Amino acid sequence: MIKKLDWYIIKKFWGTFVYALAVMALIASVIDYSDKVKSFVKHHAPFSAQLWYYENFIPHILALLFALFIFIATIFFTSKMAYKSEIVAFLASGASFNRFLRPYFIGGGVICGVFLVLNHWVVPRANRNRIEFEDRYVHEKVTYSDHDVHLRLSPELYIFLQNYDYSVNTGYRFSSERVKGTLLLEKLTAERISYDSAKNVYHLYNVVLRTNDGIKEKLQILPELTRPYPFHPSDLYENTDMAYALTTPELDRLIAQEKLRGRESLNLYYVEKHRRTAQPAAGFILCIIGACIASRKIRGGSGLHLAIGILISALYMLALQLSTTFSVKAGLDPLIAAWIPNFLFGIFAYILYRREVT
Incomplete structure (x- = not known):
């Protein structure tokens, strides 16, 4: 049963x-506005669009720093309770420290549960709107695709493109290979390629087409050829921001698609997927750490508690950033990268908890 004292702390x-x-x-x-105001003026962003942007920017920044907010909030109000000797009175009544922590478990659990849902479905939709606005009014338009792009479009079809110029809708040094097992069924090379958005096909120029059928080989040199390929020119540019703009089911589909295409930076997507669950868990762990630290009345008062809280928060953010970098750049398992800060701070929380209980 949640009693009055529990509601007092939860509120x-x-x-x-x-x-x-x-x-x-x-x-x-x-x-953020002071940083982007020049871009808003330069690209003539309407005031209503700016308001809409910040409606979607706020969920992004709150989700990004959620663990910090819940930790600082716990430190702040618990320290004030300790300074007023409210915690001393509670424990002097015969209640255990476990009983004192119960409203923290309830209040922190509810907040973390809500943010868990928001992280997987609501925040990505807000990020999608935010990124669309930034692409239109803040960032310069992408002119070229990545260089030397290799994609696997199906189990048998592979393509290569040196680069694609979006300003003239033309790609250069294109080749495609159709392979079945160890047999090369077809190899096509073209000096130029352009996309026809109306018909959803590609026009290839100065084509050399080589086909193999068993021991028979056929070579064709064509000035122009039209073919449908299952990719869009935008797929040639790897926009990693899309990982933050997709709900978790959509992110799973993107990962499957990019895995088929042979992308090398899938760890970034996996880390983002696991982070959405690990972050609310981190908030819960930091909530318990904050309660254990701030429940003692010390000479430095709330100021010292807040200083300790900010230091611990900075260490957590540093650990998360380091583990993410190791995953993306050095191949660390994404699940470990997302959860290792929680594991380390979970041990620290348990040590603090045992110190208060014993």
Whole structure:
């Protein structure tokens, strides 16, 4: 049963957390606006579009720093309770420290559960709108695709393109190979390729087409050839921001598609997928750490508690960034990369908890 004392702590918890979110959302929006205002003016972004952008920017920044917010909120209101000797009175009544932590488990669990749902479905949709706005009014338009692009379009079809110029809708040094087992069925090379968006086909120029049928080989040299290929020119440019703009089911489909195409940077997508679950769990762990640290009345008061909280938050963000970098650049397993900060700080939380209980 949730009793009055539990509701007293939970209301303080939720109230401080919401207040921290509101303050940080305002500060982040002001900083972001000051950074992008020149781009808004340069690209003539309407005021209504700017408001719409910040409606989607706020969920992004809040989700990004969620663990920090819940930790600082826990430190702040718990430290004030300790300073007023409310925690001492609670424990002096005969209640255990486990009983004192119960509203933290409930309040933190509810917040983390809500953010778990938001991370998988709501925040990605907001990121999609944010990225669309930035591509239109902030970032310069992409002119060229990546260089030396290799894609696997099906189990038998592979393509290569030196680069694609989006300004003139033309690609250069194109080749495609159709392979079955160890047999090369067809090899096509073209000096230029252009995409016909109306018919969803590609026009190839100066084509050399070689086909094999058993021991028979056929060579054709054609000035022009039209063929449908199952890819769009935008697929030639690897936009990693899309990982943050897709809901988890959509991200799973993207991973399967990019895995088929032979992309090398799949770890970034896997880390993002696992991070959406690991981050709310991190918030819960940091909530317990904050309660254990701030429940003691010390000489430095709330200021010292907040300083310790900010230091621990910075260490967590550093550990998460390092593990992500090791996964993307050095091949560390994405699941380990997303969860290793939680594992390390979970051990720290358990040590603090045992110290308070014993």
